[in-house]
Amino acid sequence: MATGIQFSAVTHTYRPPRGKPVLALDGVSLEVKDREFLALLGPSGCGKSTLLYLLGGFLPVENGEISVGGKKVQGPGPDRGIVFQNFALFPWKTVRQNVLYGLEKQGVPRPERARRAQAMIELVHLNGFEDSYPSQLSGGMKQRVAIARTLAVEPQILLMDEPFGALDAQTRALMHEELLAIMRRAPKTVVFVTHDVREAVYLADRVAVMSARPGRIKEIVDTRLPGGTNPEVQQTPEFAQKVEHLWQLVRDEAIKAQAQATHG
Amino acid sequence: MILRFLIRIFPLVLLAGLWEIAPRIGWINPEALPPASAVAAAWYRLLMSGDLVYNGVSSLINVSAGLSLGIVVGIAAGVLMAWYPAVDAAVSPLMKSLYPMPKSALIPVMILWFGLGAGSKIASIFMGCLLPVVLSSYNGARGVEQTLIWSALGLGASRRRVLWEVIVPGALPEIMAGTRNALAISFILLVSSEFLVGQRGLGYLISFLGDGGVYDAMFAGVLTVSAIGFFADRIYLYFMQRTLRWRE
Amino acid sequence: MSEKSEKAGEYGLMALRVGSIVVVLGAWQLTAMAHVFSDFLLPSLSSVLLRLYHDLVTGDLIRGIELTLIRTFIGFAIAAAGGVAIGVAIARVPLARWFFDPLVSVGLPMPKVAFLPVFMLWFGVFDVSKVLMIGFSAIFPVIVEAWAGTQNIDKYMSWSALSLGVGKKRFLWEIALPAALPQVFTGLQVALPISLIVAIICEMQMGGQGLGGSIMTDMRFADSPGVFSGIVAIALVGMVLVKAMELLRRRLLVWHQETQSE
Numbered sequence: 001m002a003t004g005i006q007f008s009a010v011t012h013t014y015r016p017p018r019g020k021p022v023l024a025l026d027g028v029s030l031e032v033k034d035r036e037f038l039a040l041l042g043p044s045g046c047g048k049s050t051l052l053y054l055l056g057g058f059l060p061v062e063n064g065e066i067s068v069g070g071k072k073v074q075g076p077g078p079d080r081g082i083v084f085q086n087f088a089l090f091p092w093k094t095v096r097q098n099v100l101y102g103l104e105k106q107g108v109p110r111p112e113r114a115r116r117a118q119a120m121i122e123l124v125h126l127n128g129f130e131d132s133y134p135s136q137l138s139g140g141m142k143q144r145v146a147i148a149r150t151l152a153v154e155p156q157i158l159l160m161d162e163p164f165g166a167l168d169a170q171t172r173a174l175m176h177e178e179l180l181a182i183m184r185r186a187p188k189t190v191v192f193v194t195h196d197v198r199e200a201v202y203l204a205d206r207v208a209v210m211s212a213r214p215g216r217i218k219e220i221v222d223t224r225l226p227g228g229t230n231p232e233v234q235q236t237p238e239f240a241q242k243v244e245h246l247w248q249l250v251r252d253e254a255i256k257a258q259a260q261a262t263h264g
Numbered sequence: 265m266i267l268r269f270l271i272r273i274f275p276l277v278l279l280a281g282l283w284e285i286a287p288r289i290g291w292i293n294p295e296a297l298p299p300a301s302a303v304a305a306a307w308y309r310l311l312m313s314g315d316l317v318y319n320g321v322s323s324l325i326n327v328s329a330g331l332s333l334g335i336v337v338g339i340a341a342g343v344l345m346a347w348y349p350a351v352d353a354a355v356s357p358l359m360k361s362l363y364p365m366p367k368s369a370l371i372p373v374m375i376l377w378f379g380l381g382a383g384s385k386i387a388s389i390f391m392g393c394l395l396p397v398v399l400s401s402y403n404g405a406r407g408v409e410q411t412l413i414w415s416a417l418g419l420g421a422s423r424r425r426v427l428w429e430v431i432v433p434g435a436l437p438e439i440m441a442g443t444r445n446a447l448a449i450s451f452i453l454l455v456s457s458e459f460l461v462g463q464r465g466l467g468y469l470i471s472f473l474g475d476g477g478v479y480d481a482m483f484a485g486v487l488t489v490s491a492i493g494f495f496a497d498r499i500y501l502y503f504m505q506r507t508l509r510w511r512e
Numbered sequence: 513m514s515e516k517s518e519k520a521g522e523y524g525l526m527a528l529r530v531g532s533i534v535v536v537l538g539a540w541q542l543t544a545m546a547h548v549f550s551d552f553l554l555p556s557l558s559s560v561l562l563r564l565y566h567d568l569v570t571g572d573l574i575r576g577i578e579l580t581l582i583r584t585f586i587g588f589a590i591a592a593a594g595g596v597a598i599g600v601a602i603a604r605v606p607l608a609r610w611f612f613d614p615l616v617s618v619g620l621p622m623p624k625v626a627f628l629p630v631f632m633l634w635f636g637v638f639d640v641s642k643v644l645m646i647g648f649s650a651i652f653p654v655i656v657e658a659w660a661g662t663q664n665i666d667k668y669m670s671w672s673a674l675s676l677g678v679g680k681k682r683f684l685w686e687i688a689l690p691a692a693l694p695q696v697f698t699g700l701q702v703a704l705p706i707s708l709i710v711a712i713i714c715e716m717q718m719g720g721q722g723l724g725g726s727i728m729t730d731m732r733f734a735d736s737p738g739v740f741s742g743i744v745a746i747a748l749v750g751m752v753l754v755k756a757m758e759l760l761r762r763r764l765l766v767w768h769q770e771t772q773s774e
Contacts, residue, residue: 105677366709451623497621509581
């Protein structure tokens with residue numbers, strides 16, 4: 001089944017309860033191929049997260065169209081799993097109960113959902129912590145629970161909203177490895193929002209660079225590298241060139257975004 | 265802007281309308297709930313006869329006295345407790361044990377000690393206000409960031425100056441929040457003590473009118489006290505927000 | 513500071529803590545015995561304790577506590593159920609918000625005890641009016657906290673739940689209420705002492721035995737050991753209630769980060 005994603009001239013206006021409406025996205029058109037890992041890269045406020053939320057069905061698409069496998073997006077659903085920067089775990093549930101939640105909602109019978117939940121917990125290397133509460137876990141562990149919870153319902157598309165932004169640099173590097181390992185075992189279409197150029201180049205097949213607000217697609221860069229996704233590829237000159245290329249694209253937008261932040 | 269305000273208070277307007285109509289058409293016994301206009305008329309009569317002002321002033325004096333005492337002593341105690349561990353150790357067990365006690369229970373003791381007049385009321389209010397102010401001053405003072413204190417000391421301030429110039433302003437948001445609490449408590453104790461004993465005050469007036477069966481005036485009194493409590497809080501809130509403007 | 517002097521400092525502080533209570537109690541007893549104030553103004557600690565013991569043995573104390581607590585709990589239950597229902601409704605139903613917002617804003621800072629004579633007029637001088645008065649006074653903080661707790665649940669957590677397939681109907685029970693529970697419980701923790709305070713005030717005003725009523729009776733008979741022992745009893749009840757709520761919080765909210773950091 002095709003799980004290609006199509007954004008057609010998506011425009012979105014942010015309407016705060018008090019204050020003037022702001023144009024967040026301006027005519028974004030983009031195609032994400034099946035099983036592709038696409039990064040949305042851009043400065044703060046450029047609308048990259050908004051684009052993700054529209055795809056996820058959390059915000060209504062008012063102008064333009066977003067379709068998945070040919071069907072228009074109508075609202076949230078387990079076909080588009082999402083992982084947030086602040087983990088968004090259910091604090092009153094244990095790790096196991098968090099991971100089970102989606103399976104319960106999908107009506108998976110009890111023995112099978114126990115098995116699948118356990119498999120997911122093992123996939124993210126959290127065996128032994130099944131009965132812990134999120135408040136007892138470190139940031140990296142919480143994010144792994146979030147990933148396990150999302151993957152448990154076997155979404156065709158994985159949406160990630162700066163998922164490693166709240167983690168320290170070392171944990172982040174480890175999480176990159178884990179994510180790539182998981183993707184190797186069960187490839188999915190991934191749309192990954194980040195403002196970190198190196199992260200985008202390393203993880204993604206293609207990187208869509210977005211302009212400062214109102215967000216548009218500035219350029220799309222292919223970032224597959226001859227070394228594949230081994231960590232050592234980050235030391236190669238090809239990697240450095242890609243990073244430099246993307247940084248040049250992003251730099252001006254980042255300066256514009258800074259000015260927006262102070263003048264609003 | 266005005267329109268938004270009107271929409272916001274409209275449910276109150278609706279209720280006021282209901283209050284006027286329901287007793288008149290017999291939905292509610294007009295003895296039990298006189299129509300709004302009758303209460304308004306009674307309020308006006310109370311005002312003109314001087315009863316309202318006389319008792320109102322008495323109440324306001326009592327509540328101000330009790331509250332101010334409570335605030336002054338409370339802030340001093342709370343901040344000193346936060347700053348000097350010895351004071352903390354000596355005083356805080358007492359505070360902790362007194363905290364869960366309903367201060368309204370102290371009213372009879374205050375009556376025993378200070379008689380049936382203003383003294384017992386002021387004392388009751390003082391006792392009720394004290395602990396919230398002490399607690400919030402204490403927490404506020406302790407919450408002042410260590411880095412701020414060290415910076416001040418490093419710039420040459422003596423310990424005592426740091427207390428007054430860094431700790432108290434730093435604790436101010438929490439102190440003001442605790443005082444707002446104390447304000448509400450002071451009204452509760454004022455009204456309760458005036459219900460129980462005394463010859464003056466709005467609580468006494470309400471009670472007196474109720475015993476005499478003059479219910480429209482009684483309602484007028486109840487609403488007056490409620491309104492005073494409400495506006496006192498609003499005025500304080502405005503004052504608090506202006507003072508704490510530097511907060512993000 | 514060397515370890516030895518640190519330890520000495522700690523012991524010193526602990527001594528001060530225990531010491532201060534002992535000193536106050538001791539001073540109380542001695543002052544009373546020295547008749548610095550009249551027996552009327554300051555009955556001795558021993559006479560108060562004796563009186564407490566006497567009331568305990570005759571069963572008066574238990575009966576009084578029972579009555580006061582029953583009223584407190586029934587009023588509290590009204591405030592809790594009503595407050596949570598209204599607070600959650602305000603957060604989720606725009607019409608409810610429009611209607612209740614001004615009522616709560618206006619009602620919260622008002623001294624609700626001022627309505628005591630009104631409740632007496634409407635519902636008499638027995639338990640019904642007391643319980644309703646308690647409920648009326650205690651409901652406001654519950655509404656405010658339930659409202660805030662439900663309103664402020666993490667948007668991303670809600671979205672995750674939606675993405676995982678929760679239906680709108682189950683969302684309230686499965687996600688919104690558990691997420692709001694810490695704040696709702698805080699509201700309940702504020703409402704319970706209020707319930708006790710108002711119960712005492714009602715009893716003092718309307719009579720009807722119970723701890724508040726007995727204290728007023730004792731005061732009228734100038735029975736000051738009675739008054740003081742009443743206060744001690746009420747203080748103990750207050751302490752037990754607050755502590756009980758704290759323990760309950762720790763059990764219910766074992767997953768909450770505050771509990772974890774203790």
